[in-house]
Amino acid sequence: MSFRAGFEETWRAVLTSRTLVSTMLLAVVLYAFYYPAPYAHETAQRVPVLVVDQEDSGLTREVLRDLAATRGVRIVDTVADMPSATARMRAGEADGIILLSRGVTRSLLTGAPGGGVGVWVKAAYLLRASAIGEGVSAALAGAAEHRLGSAARAFGLRTPVRVIQEPLFNTSAGYKDYVFPAVASVILQQTLLFGVATFFAGRREQGAPPMRRAAFFGAWAAMTLLGVFAGFFYFGFIFWLQDVPRGGNVPALLLTVPLFAAAVAALGLFLGGLFDRSERAMAVLVPTSVPLFFLTGSAWPLDQMPAWLAALAHLVPSTLAVHIFVPLNQMGARLSDVAGMTMLLAGEVLLYGALAGWLLTRRSDTNPR
């Protein structure tokens, strides 16, 4: 079979198989809308808290009004004392307790110790805990500034140094704008991998003869092209539709997206050649999806992982892809900025291509049964 015949046969097989159309095409479209949905509101909002206001003064009431108006937290109730607040938090009513202690205004005015603000959060949910902490600090600073502003100015007092935090690239520090661009590489990899491995495991299950070299390259090219389409569908259309940050470096994508698709397709061809049945491909590969996302280093950085694990993670195309496509798409990076990862990706194309070519074209493997 020639290159062209291998290419055409693969495309025909994909498009006429309901299983392959649904895993390789429909799933790609579905995930583009389904996956970002729980992150669409971008920041932690309305995290439930209980308030203990021991002072009950003008200032503390102002702090509580400001706090009630912030998006981050929702005041479930104002409670008389700490023990009952703790009991209600343990009953699952809230994720945190805010204590405005007696003397807080005096401490604020005179700098005297004794009064203060205490926040207790269930840090088992880290993100909720930080939402509460940030909300309280901001409301308190705002109220203090407002209350004491004129007096402080009269004395020539002001904050000596202002520390300003600025999120780069994802300028609203939004959660969807952080998670979706990263998870997109995992979605693109897994959908292509499932489809390619399912198809070639099925071929082996049916006892197909080893492929001619030209036909192998034709099939690889056909699957790569599918991956390229899916990649540009995400980076060109879905990223715009989902309105995630875009600093699109299109020329660099024209090089790196085909490399990524070729690496994933080759890995799929190789794995497909190892599985005994077509269903085995998905049964084995689907459960890896969640760990593979975390191994990209998006939630916990690669340089904080044990070195051996980080090295293994680099063998997975999606890990490289996250560190190529997020810089190119979100940070406005140049190709030279992602040169190292791109070289590794090219290496994976050769490695997995060679493994797949060896496995699928060798003579001895005529019938696995």
Add this chain to the structure above:
Amino acid sequence: MNAFARALSAELAHLRACRWDLAMLTLMPAALLFAMGAMLFGGVARDLPIAVVDHDTTSASRALVRAVDASPAVRIVSVGADLPEALTLVRREQAWAIVEIPRGVGRGLARGTAPEIHIRYQASFLSTGTQAVRGIAGAVTAESAELVAAQLSAHALPVLRVTPLTVQVTALYNAATSFEWYLLSLINPAVLHLLTACVTVMALGRELHDKSLGAWARASGGVVPALLGKMLPYVAAMSLWGVVWLLYLTLARGWRVEGSIALIVAGQSLFYLGTACISALLVAVTRETATGLSASAVYAGSALAFSGATLPLDGGSGFARVVSAILPLTHYLALQMGQFVGDAPASAVGPMLALLAYVGIAGGIAVPLIARSARSAA
């Protein structure tokens, strides 16, 4: 032998014979749980590389740089005077944040202008960027207060300490704000959930002949006991892995479960049984293993995102909240996290009932569907 025992022994015989299916219950969960455990072994990020842009280059700015470098969370990899150069380092992922120190930082109060120190951080990798910025901000705030005090006395002004009111945040149940405790608590149940979904779809899917479970159901001698016998090895294996993981977290890593471990273990088994019932329903409806696996990848693969355990869904869309309430992982995590932090046992009743509902509803629809296919094929 009754239908339950027959189905169970048939399944065990199959597992002994099929290396692939056996590996999915042994090697695969071992490898995935081990990888996630190793990944988060550090728990708290240390020495994250950051860059400094110092426009001041006085003893004051150098003191700030030293203070930042002393923060355990970060390590300075570059000190320069050029912001674009530092931004390139961030783009290349060689720095997670940039501290920009303006000219005249130490003379701020004396001059009557408040200098602005900018901390720019990598927000495309928000989780790590935020950890870096917290480490820096604490050090900068503390050190700049010292500097101002020093500058005042240098100008022969009385030392006036403006102590901004501090908000004392106490992290309960995770004092070190460790990612190991936080993320492993969420990832590993999600991984075992997805694994359970896949292995149980495969187990029942194997019995499909000409897109029907009819032949298997007729030979089984009772759909309910046969289904239970078939699923038992899978549910038991995953529950055991769940216990292994809990023992690792508590005994080996020293994390403390404030509530009832027994309740978590029971909830976990119920959760995996419910997952198996959903798989039975998927196979009975789609009558195709591949489609059942695709559906599992969609619903269980993204369940963690919808669980609200990372980003809470209180501000989310109606769609997201409805999907979240439908997915079993949401309820299991509510139960587990509640017990981890020692919520009252009564707060576990709701999640437990929800988990029971998956067994009742998914199983309750799957069984008549399979029984009907047995009759129609007869």
